[in-house]
Amino acid sequence: MSLFHDGILEHVYPAFFRAMSHPDYVGITLSISVAGYVLGGSSYFQALLFGSAWAGLIYYCCRDVYESYMTRRLSADMADIRANYVENPDNGFWVVEADVNGKSKVVGMVAVVGKRREGDGDRFDDSNGGVTQGGSEFVQDEGGRSYGEISHMVVNFPWRRKNLGSQLTQKALEFCKERGYGRLAVDVSSPQTAALALFKKLGFVQTASHSNPHVNRWFSKLAEINMTRMEKFI
Known part of the structure; x- marks a missing residue:
């Protein structure tokens, strides 16, 4: 947390x-x-x-x-990680632990959510905290398969530039492949230049660019923050 x-x-x-x-x-x-x-x-x-x-x-x-x-x-999906990710076979959550002064500390994390078809229960949406509950059918991509989306990926600053971001992304890709998802998607905000570079390096391509629809429109506009949609087909 x-x-x-x-x-x-x-x-x-x-x-x-x-x-x-x-x-x-x-x-x-x-x-x-x-x-x-x-x-x-x-x-x-x-x-x-x-x-x-x-x-x-x-x-x-x-x-x-x-x-x-x-x-x-x-207050939504992160409030109960076990129920929303670990116990949900369509979602995944992984952490990186490091030994800090003899104690185990979480220094990295990544979460993947399976995307559901609109109208099927509480579909995945940032407005409901990114939780997929209810329903059993997934959104189909152009290839006819469902897909996953990275909802969170964070690496603590002192542990960056140690290939942890790449390893976490690869873990997410492996999970999507095991689940039969056709692609993995992620939204990156414009100030996150390092994250954009990482995903491009791993073969993700930009498919869309938009402003954040879940915050005050004028605040987002004044802050000059845009979201870039990156996707990789599996």
Whole structure:
């Protein structure tokens, strides 16, 4: 739970700096600061205050996008991992453990959810926490087979660049193959450049790009966060 919490919120600062470095936002920041300078009677403090208020708004939007997602999932599928993943044969959940000061610690995780046909019980949907319950028929891909989706993948920072992300993804692919799924899909947010590079390296291809439909539309737009759909056929 702690790994998931920290792994999601760590994307806030990269998202913020990515948004603020956009040429349009640089221009807006300068314009707002100049407006504060003029309205404050040539006050540098007023210029700094106006610019800081704009930056604060962007940071708030970035944090809200990831925090709302994290809070929703912690109260849904992550609230009972055993019932929603381990005991559900259509889903899978794996962790990486490491010895830290003589104690076992979870330093990585990946979860896969089987995708169900709309209308069959509580289908998988980010709005219900990513849990598939009820019904027995799966969504069919173009090849006529059901498919899986990575709902969570996190590796703790000190254990990155040790091939753990690749091993977790391979485990997810093996599970999908065993289950007869035709492909494995994953949604990656735009600030997650390392994750995008990893999936491309493993043979995933981009099939769609969209904004996050499960958060405030204006917050997502101001935060400049888009989602990239990556898929690999098995």
